[in-house]
Amino acid sequence: MNIIVCLKQVPGTTKVNINPETNTLMRQGIENIINPFDAYALEEGVRLKERYGGKVTVISMGPPQAEAALREAISLGADEAILIGDRAFAGADTLATSYTLSRAIKKIKDFDLVICGRQTIDGDTAQVGPETAEMLRIAFVSYVSKVEEVKEGLIQVHRLIEEGHETIEATLPALITVVKEINVPRLPSLRGKAKAKSAVIPTWTAQELETDPARVGLTGSPTRVVKIFSPQRTRTGEVLQGSPEEQIDSLIKKLRGSQLI
Amino acid sequence: MGIKINIETCTGCASCVAVCPFGVMEIKDDKAYVNVGCTLCGACKEACAFEAVIIEEEAKAPAAEGHRGIWVFAEQREGEIKSVGYELLSRGRELADSLQAEPSGRGLKTELCAVCLGNNIKNAEQLIAYGADKVFLVDDPALGSQSEDLYAGALVKLIQEHKPEIVLVGATSLGRSLIPRVAATLQTGLTADCTDLAIDTEKRLLLQTRPAFGGNIMATIICEAKRPQMATVRPRVFAKKPFSGRQGQIIKVDFDKAAVTSKTRLLSFVADLKEKIKIEDADIIVSGGRGLEKPENFKLIEELARVMGAAVGSSRPPVDEGWIPYSHQVGQTGKTVRPKLYIACGISGSVQHLAGMQTSECIVAINNDPNAPIFEIATYGIVGDLFKVVPMMIDKLKG
Ligand SMILES: Cc1cc2nc3c(=O)[nH]c(=O)nc-3n(C[C@H](O)[C@H](O)[C@H](O)COP(=O)(O)OP(=O)(O)OC[C@H]3O[C@@H](n4cnc5c(N)ncnc54)[C@H](O)[C@@H]3O)c2cc1C
Ligand SMILES: Nc1ncnc2c1ncn2[C@@H]1O[C@H](COP(=O)(O)O)[C@@H](O)[C@H]1O
Numbered sequence: 001m002n003i004i005v006c007l008k009q010v011p012g013t014t015k016v017n018i019n020p021e022t023n024t025l026m027r028q029g030i031e032n033i034i035n036p037f038d039a040y041a042l043e044e045g046v047r048l049k050e051r052y053g054g055k056v057t058v059i060s061m062g063p064p065q066a067e068a069a070l071r072e073a074i075s076l077g078a079d080e081a082i083l084i085g086d087r088a089f090a091g092a093d094t095l096a097t098s099y100t101l102s103r104a105i106k107k108i109k110d111f112d113l114v115i116c117g118r119q120t121i122d123g124d125t126a127q128v129g130p131e132t133a134e135m136l137r138i139a140f141v142s143y144v145s146k147v148e149e150v151k152e153g154l155i156q157v158h159r160l161i162e163e164g165h166e167t168i169e170a171t172l173p174a175l176i177t178v179v180k181e182i183n184v185p186r187l188p189s190l191r192g193k194a195k196a197k198s199a200v201i202p203t204w205t206a207q208e209l210e211t212d213p214a215r216v217g218l219t220g221s222p223t224r225v226v227k228i229f230s231p232q233r234t235r236t237g238e239v240l241q242g243s244p245e246e247q248i249d250s251l252i253k254k255l256r257g258s259q260l261i
Numbered sequence: 262m263g264i265k266i267n268i269e270t271c272t273g274c275a276s277c278v279a280v281c282p283f284g285v286m287e288i289k290d291d292k293a294y295v296n297v298g299c300t301l302c303g304a305c306k307e308a309c310a311f312e313a314v315i316i317e318e319e320a321k322a323p324a325a326e327g328h329r330g331i332w333v334f335a336e337q338r339e340g341e342i343k344s345v346g347y348e349l350l351s352r353g354r355e356l357a358d359s360l361q362a363e364p365s366g367r368g369l370k371t372e373l374c375a376v377c378l379g380n381n382i383k384n385a386e387q388l389i390a391y392g393a394d395k396v397f398l399v400d401d402p403a404l405g406s407q408s409e410d411l412y413a414g415a416l417v418k419l420i421q422e423h424k425p426e427i428v429l430v431g432a433t434s435l436g437r438s439l440i441p442r443v444a445a446t447l448q449t450g451l452t453a454d455c456t457d458l459a460i461d462t463e464k465r466l467l468l469q470t471r472p473a474f475g476g477n478i479m480a481t482i483i484c485e486a487k488r489p490q491m492a493t494v495r496p497r498v499f500a501k502k503p504f505s506g507r508q509g510q511i512i513k514v515d516f517d518k519a520a521v522t523s524k525t526r527l528l529s530f531v532a533d534l535k536e537k538i539k540i541e542d543a544d545i546i547v548s549g550g551r552g553l554e555k556p557e558n559f560k561l562i563e564e565l566a567r568v569m570g571a572a573v574g575s576s577r578p579p580v581d582e583g584w585i586p587y588s589h590q591v592g593q594t595g596k597t598v599r600p601k602l603y604i605a606c607g608i609s610g611s612v613q614h615l616a617g618m619q620t621s622e623c624i625v626a627i628n629n630d631p632n633a634p635i636f637e638i639a640t641y642g643i644v645g646d647l648f649k650v651v652p653m654m655i656d657k658l659k660g
Contacts, residue, residue, distance in 0.1 A: 010282065028435075058651030063285075063297040090285075090297040094453075098445060121475065125453035130441035139524035140409070142438040156528070161434035162541075162588065162596070163338065165533040170525040181587070216264065218301060222487040225302040225480050230281055231472065231612075237624075239631070239642040247643045248654050251625065254641060260602045260623055261545070261569060261658075 001054035001150060003045040004105055004114045005078065007038040008133070009062050009069035010122040034069045037117025040178050043117050043185040044147065046077035054112070054151055055079040059104050061089060061097060067201055075188035075196035082108075086205040091218030095122070098131035100216050103209040105136060113155065114175040118143060126177070133175035141168050145181040191260075264301055264316050266293045271313035277305035282478065291458060302480075310453040328488040331357045332425040334416070335388055335396075336435055337379040338407070344541070346429030349392040352458060352499040353429055356467075359460050378412050378420060378516075380405035389509030391501065396509065397423075401516035406527045407435060412440045414521030419514065420475060425489050427467050429458070432493035440647030444491050444645040450484035451491040456498055467492065476593060476612035496541060497599035500621065540572040540589060548574035548618075550592060552607015552628065552647055555583035562606060563653050568591045570657045574598065574618075576608045592617035606647045610635025625650065 012033040034042070042053050045056040058073040061084040061169040068080035084104050092100065105114060114133070118128035125144075133140035146158040148167070154157045160179055169174075188196075206216060214220060240247040273291035285296040286305055288465050293305075293313065306314040323359040331353045350373065357373040374395040389395045399415055412435075420428065420443070428443075430436045432454050443453035455608030456479075457470040466483050467490040473480040484490040540546055547569065549562040559579065566573045575589045591598055593613040603621035608614060609625070610633055618624070619638055626639035627647050636642045644648055 018566050050530060078621075085297070087297060090295075091299050093300075093450065094441070095445065095448065095450060124473070124475070125451075126437050127441040127444075127451060127453055128437055131445040131451075134413075134442040134445035138279060140438075140442065143434065160587065163434075164530060164588075166530050167528040169528055174524070218299075221300075222448075222484045223452060223482050224485065225300050225466075225484050227481040228302060228304065228473070229479050231476065231480075232481050235644055236634065237639040239636060239644060244643075244645050244650055244653060247645065248650065248657055251641055251643065251655075252657060255602065255623070255625075258623065 001048060001052040001113065002111045003048055003056045004052065004108060004111050005038070005045045005056060005058045005073070006101055006114065006116045006128070007042060007058050007060045007069060007073055008035045008117075008120050008123075009033070009060060009066040010120055012034045028241070032065065032069065034072060034118045035117055035122075037119060037121075037178070037180065039117075039185045040180055040182050041115040041117045042078060043183045044074055044178055045113075046186075047183065048113070048147060048150065049077075049079075049091050057082065057108060057111075059084060059101065059108075061085070061100055061104075064203075071196045071199060072188070075192035076186065077192060081199065081201050083199065083201055083203045084209070085203045086207075086216075088211075089207045089209075089217045090222060092216065093221035093223045094131055095222060096216050096218075096220035098128050098135055099220060100209065100211060101128070101132050102135035103211050104204060105132070107204070107209060112172045112174075113150075114138075114173070116175065116177045118177045118179050129177035136173075136175065139170040139172070139174035140176075141170050141174065141176045143163040144176045144178045147182075148179075152208045205227055220260060231247050244256045264295050264299055264314065266295065266307075267313045267315055268292045269313075270311045272311055274310070276308045276310065277314060280304045280308040282474070282659045283359055285554055296567065303482045309477060328424045328426040329369065330374060330423070330425045331360075331427040332374050332376055332420070332423075332489070333393070333442070334428065334436065335377040335432040336431055336433060337377060337382055340379060340381045340383045342377065342382070342384060342387065343431065343433065343496070344501065345390065345433060345494075346375065346377075346438075347501045347503075348496065348499040349431060349494060350388060350391040350393055351502040352382075352494075353427075354502075356427070356458060356514070357392075358467060359462060362462075364597075365564050374423075376416065378404050379600065385511055386509075388504050389507055390505070390510075392504065392507070394509050396511045397514050398511055399516050400512045401518075403516060408523045408525065408527070409435070409439045409442070410466050410523035410525060411516075411521050412439055413446070413518060417446050418517070418520065420489060420529050426465065428489045428491045430491070430493045432495045432625065436493050436609075440491065447488060447489070449487040449491060451481045451493070452484070453493050455492045456496045458492065458494065466490070472612075472616060473595075476616045486498045495597040497597045500599075538600045540591070540596060540598055543572035543598070543600050545569050545571035545604070546591070546598055546600045546618075546621075547571045547606065548576065548608060549579060549585075549606050550576035550608030550614075551578040552609075553579065553584070556582070559584050561655075565604070565606075565651055565655050565658075568655055569604075571602075571604075572600075576605075576611075576614050605635055605639070606651060608635055609633045
């Protein structure tokens with residue numbers, strides 16, 4: 001079973017603030033990590049390989065420094081890694097990212113399953129998985145919390161939705177996005193670390209992927225950020241005073257007064 | 262279209278590096294350099310005192326002519342239309358009216374339409390009461406099991422045929438999974454999880470505002486050159502506003518089974534909400550956080566909820582620890598709720614939690630740390646030990 005894992009390198013924190021006086025962004029030296037949800041995707045890929053044989057190829061579209069995330073993925077059990085990098089891909093929104101990833105997956109050609117994280121913590125859209133599946137015209141299942149089995153061209157999975165759990169069967173090749181309930185990612189092994197050090201990670205550019213220039217990067221991105229600002233906190237609240245009992249009495253009175261209870 | 266640095270005037274002062282929300286600016290050889298990941302948001306251009314940042318905006322091809330009207334995907338489950346559809350119609354009505362009033366509207370009508378796919382759909386006329394001029398109803402046994410493949414196929418076909426300029430969808434499990442596929446097939450833009458929608462009336466553009474960077478920053482996003490403009494919006498972000506005596510038209514559309522096939526099959530479904538009141542529908546929610554310390558202490562929250570007739574919510578840590586199922590989680594990666602009263606016990610008020618509850622009408626916070634951020638948004642705050650306060654509240658409410 002040949003598995004492709006889509007993994008993105010993201011800033012290790014989402015703590016970015018706007019300086020209220022200058023209205024500019026304040027960011028401190030932030031280290032980059034593997035998107036947490038993609039770590040579950042990778043772990044599931046490696047577990048499926050251990051169960052059914054085959055190999056795990058990790059792909060990531062990003063700047064040259066994303067190679068570090070790919071090396072880490074190899075230390076965590078991936079067999080191969082490919083960086084999808086070209087200045088032409090810069091500024092991609094989810095549509096352009098999905099197109100570019102789907103070109104890379106088509107180029108790898110021989111695959112049974114693509115695994116994505118449910119969402120990234122920086123882009124945070126949960127759109128790249130389903131859009132990529134659609135461009136590949138393959139089966140898609142989101143929010144997978146367990147892979148039950150893979151057999152005779154079919155994959156059976158559990159899926160977490162707001163109402164409960166579904167069991168779904170999909171034809172292979174398929175693309176699934178995974179939630180954190182699916183597994184507990186392992187730590188890198190010594191052997192893995194050695195492998196990661198010496199691994200050769202190719203970079204595929206626009207030329208190798210034969211991408212349509214009109215569909216990648218900024219040009220291929222229909223959406224555009226036009227404004228950024230700090231969220232408004234409009235509420236001016238009241239901290240209740242007195243002994244705990246007095247506070248509770250006054251709270252209940254106020255809530256009854258505004259007919260909330 | 263692109264960004265350039267004028268190296269003649271760039272002094273390498275790095276003010277652009279400091280402001281870049283995407284962290285793609287860098288100083289190389291004393292000059293600014295733009296790395297991969299730039300979205301042309303213009304923050305660096307504004308910050309540059311030397312006018313060294315040049316953003317070239319190639320005039321994008323105008324959006325395809327002939328797209329008109331606003332569509333709302335009205336999701337149903339087992340025939341019941343979900344509240345988020347009505348919420349989107351209520352907001353959609355205002356957007357459609359403001360488009361209609363514009364000179365760019367050239368006097369043409371901007372219709373608000375609802376699309377509903379399913380089997381044995383009940384109360385489709387309700388969609389009209391919440392603002393729809395037309396309802397496209399695709400009712401077929403094949404659509405009973407919520408097969409996303411079939412939904413996607415049917416929706417794409419309808420959109421291609423009727424060419425709306427805007428499509429709004431609830432950011433539910435189904436919406437977030439289904440609509441990206443529709444957008445990919447139509448090759449148009451899609452903005453996830455919007456918290457506000459407005460219209461740039463001059464350009465007939467949908468201004469889509471959503472939290473970025475885990476809710477620390479808000480971003481307004483547009484889709485200029487492609488139609489339809491598509492956005493998902495979380496449930497409870499907009500309020501429902503019914504009209505009385507509104508007229509509208511229900512159009513039954515046949516589902517063309519031959520045109521779409523499904524690559525997935527639903528084998529079984531197990532509902533996992535164990536409590537009676539769903540948090541999405543509750544008027545009052547009592548939520549517990551890490552301050553509860555132990556799984557058994559959630560009983561305290563459940564008891565308070567019981568005497569108040571409230572539903573039980575949670576921040577993320579109790580869910581991660583397995584004290585309570587995920588379906589109770591409120592926040593960025595859980596549910597968005599908008600009850601009349603939200604009582605947060607032992608919850609610090611991280612941006613991710615606030616993202617799911619800050620539009621509640623009245624917020625009560627019980628926390629022993631007077632500096633907890635939850636107090637910044639609380640209507641009423643009690644600084645105190647929840648293990649004393651909550652039992653006392655239960656007693657008083659019972660008595
Ligand atoms: C990508 C991402 C998505 C996330 N999504 C969500 C989400 O959907 N929902 C969510 O909630 N979080 C989410 N989080 C986590 C979020 O950042 C916070 O870690 C979390 O909300 C904190 O939960 P808490 O307030 O219960 O715990 P803490 O921050 O630990 O706060 C506990 C509070 O309890 C108080 N306390 C302790 N003991 C007592 C006592 N005896 N009496 C009274 N008060 C007491 C403390 O003073 C403290 O303020 C997300 C994080 C990330 C990175
Ligand atoms: N640049 C990228 N390279 C590889 N995979 C990506 C990239 N962006 C997103 N993905 C995948 O798509 C998922 C959803 O991302 P998003 O739509 O940004 O929330 C992630 O969890 C990844 O698996």
